Amino acid sequence: AVPGRLANQGQGKRAVAQPLAASAVTEAAPPAPVVAPPARPVDTPRRRGGRGGGGELVAWKSIRQERWEGALEVDGELPLWLDGTYLRNGPGLWNLGDYGFRHLFDGYATLVRISFRRGRATGAHRQIESEAYKAARARGRPLLREFSHCPAPANLLDRLGNLVGLVTGAALTDNPNSAVLPLGDGRVMCLTETTKSSVLIDPDTLETLERFRYTDRLGGMVQSAHPIVTESEFLTLLPDLARPGHLVVRMEAGSNERKAIGRVDCRGGPAPGWVHSFPITEHYVVVPEMPLRYCAKNLLRAEPTPLYKFEWHLESGSYMHVMCKASGKIVASVEVPPFVTFHFINAYEETDEEGRVTAIIADCCEHNANTAILDKLRLHNLRSSAGQDVLPDARVGRLRIPLDGSPFGELETALDPEEHGRGMDMCSINPAHVGREYRYAYACGARRPCNFPNTLTKVDLVEKTAKNWHEEGSVPSEPFFVPRPGAVEEDDGVAISMVSAKDGSGYALVLDGKTFEEVARAKFPYGLPYGLHCCWVPRNRNSK
């Protein structure tokens, strides 16, 4: 156990964690050791990034110690119904000794937990112990291929080894730094886009339990970073880089065996479009095919290109495919205007008066068909261009896929992007509306000038307006919507975001889902690096 764990629980709202470590603050390219022993009490918690601030933004700096746990100081009133655990995953460690990663997505996975109960909050963070992370710590440098990083071959033998490692998957990372998902059976998975990154963690201790072994023979070294999980199933896409297409697969809750629902052949080439996420509707799985495609040549390169492992093939077209979940049949495959997205927000079926499905609507955080966002997420850019207006424009892109056999779909802007400052990514919705008609999306937006999304935004897709939260100089992460138990209205709940503040401090911000006003903030005794995706585990799912 971590020293001081839960030591302050029950001491009242203003209780402050004892196990406050000076080394828990973050610092760019820290000399060494990056990973200190578990939390230890220290005397100067308010130095850089302490609760009182006085430091500088730590969003893009490596976490300084492997783990910490303690009570959080709460400002405001946490709703009493908020009873459970918020988990956030993301790259939090980009430096090892003298070595520094290049890209936001390269960092080793850091989990953050906040447990809410009876108006109080305890927090924790812990590194995920992937093989990639453990090997990098042992050797002082990364040994596996991360999003942008590729270990440089020293000689011809290395080069050959790299090639074999790529074919077998041995050279690819298992660093699961994107999503964290409660499976229908209670297990909690973290993952990124390499299949071998799927890992099970304990949502209470944040311990890395074991690699998730898929017991089927479907193979596939690459997967979507965002499977769609319900109480009964887990749906994901496995891109086929050899024969451009995607396998759509399903795994029942409680099982480790994926079963193929069907296959989508790509219409453009020379490789499948990059799929970071995809949406579903009640009856269909939607498979996107963007002109930003995987690229075997770039995969082999030691030095990254501005598009990393991908290539832009505008000439090959953009498509949306729709597969029936029950039969695996493709019911639509339409060409659409070019688009670039990491994250689909949601999709739903449009019906006529007789209840026949006439079209699929699929919404995404769309980067105006501009791949520049990928390179803007290079750490050097994030660290050096604060305050400059260099964040490329983004919008809510609404794709309409007709099911009447027409060859073309449409892409429109769902609301004036000025409503959310032309920034739009890291979205969540009320989980009861996944695959169904919905009205509200919560996401990160922009207050310009900025080099990264710096607001939280609640988008009303019916009124075509947005409500925005902003605190000067701070970087908030994905606002994760948690519905109030028993709620009827779609926006009855809260949105939780972890904020890295301008003064180096960090806190979990709880916003009212309707008014989008601050309800409370639970302050960590140190600032935390930026993180990507979150989930909510209600108390009855993780009580011990």
Ligand SMILES: CC(=O)/C=C/C=C(C)/C=C/C1=C(C)CCCC1(C)C
């Ligand atoms: C963090 C995030 O959003 C995306 C991470 C993507 C990763 C780690 C992709 C890794 C890959 C390789 C290491 C080789 C094969 C291709 C690809 C899946 C892009």
Ligand SMILES: CC(/C=C/C=O)=C\C=C\C=O
């Ligand atoms: C953080 C991000 C984009 C921000 C720009 O608007 C994308 C993250 C993608 C992976 O999860």
Ligand SMILES: [Fe+2]
């Ligand atoms: Fe993502």
